Amino acid sequence: MSKKLTFEQAIQELKKKTELLETGTESFEESIKVYNEATSLVKFCEKYIEESEQKITILE
Numbered sequence: 001m002s003k004k005l006t007f008e009q010a011i012q013e014l015k016k017k018t019e020l021l022e023t024g025t026e027s028f029e030e031s032i033k034v035y036n037e038a039t040s041l042v043k044f045c046e047k048y049i050e051e052s053e054q055k056i057t058i059l060e
Contacts, residue, residue, distance in 0.1 A: 007048045014041040 005013070017038040021031060 005044065007045065010041050010044050010048070014038055014045070017041070 017034050020026060020034055021038070024031075026034060
């Protein structure tokens with residue numbers, strides 16, 4: 001992910017990649033690439049949520 005994504009953009013990209021993988025129309029090699037990209041998006045979202053939870057805890 002070279003560009004700076006917002007959380008919402010990452011979720012939308014993850015949905016697209018999930019749908020693409022579910023169709024099964026891509027080659028094996030392309031599916032692996034899409035899967036790896038989706039995994040990176042999941043990690044990005046998890047980190048974003050964790051950081052947001054920490055901020056909320058501090059504010060409480």
